[in-house]
Amino acid sequence: MKTAVALRALAIGLTGLALVGQPNASADKAQVEEFYGTGFREASVLSVQHNLSDCGDADPTTNVVLFNNTGTVTYTGILEGTGQVRTTTISNACVPGQAHLGIRVLDTFESLTVAGRTGGAVVEIIGSGRVPATGIQINDNTVRILCGTGQLKGIHAEGTLTASIRAEAPGVPRIDYRPMQLWVHFGHRHDVGFDFLCQDLPGHDSDD
Secondary structure: OHHHHHHHHHHHHHHHHHHHHOOOHHHHOOOOEEEEEEEEEEEEEEEEEEEEEOOOOOOOOOOEEEEEEEEEEEEEEOEEEEEEEEEEEEEEOOOOOOEEEEEEEEEEEEEEEEOOEEEEEEEEEEEEEEEEEOOEEEEEEEEEEEEEOHHHOOOEEEEEEEEEEEOOOOOOOOOOEEEEEEEEEEOOOOOOOOHHHHOOOOOOOOOO
């Protein structure tokens, strides 16, 4: 009986030691800083068009076209900076008067300020659009910051960007302002798989 009591007491004691050794979950929580803001995106690009299909008909107005745009982009508001833009857009106009667009944009910044912090960054915009009338283009897009360097390491940001673009008269430059809203988190320090996009930007190897 004494042996059984002693063994029971030893087991209880070991259980207590195991519990004492467990880390405090609340102490491991990241000190996440969250910001919300709005801003604008303005791009100036050159476009190269590749005709992919005539939709199998003799109508010259129906086609599938790939557009590759390159140039510069400037953000103001919660994002501040000027960088390089690369845009790929595929347009499906096989139904006359019903063009649909698929859009992917990569904006690369050697220096971008986000909510007061500065570093290199790559911003991605993915979305779809439509052309409901001649000369008008409507887009709804999702914005993410894929990776950051310097003070932007560990950033997580996503939001929305909208555009309603109307063609101007010939010879009149079009100012393409696109409003956005963005939610930004600092402090996650997680790898979402896109860090390689920032490996050539200043501050990539820093510990900031």
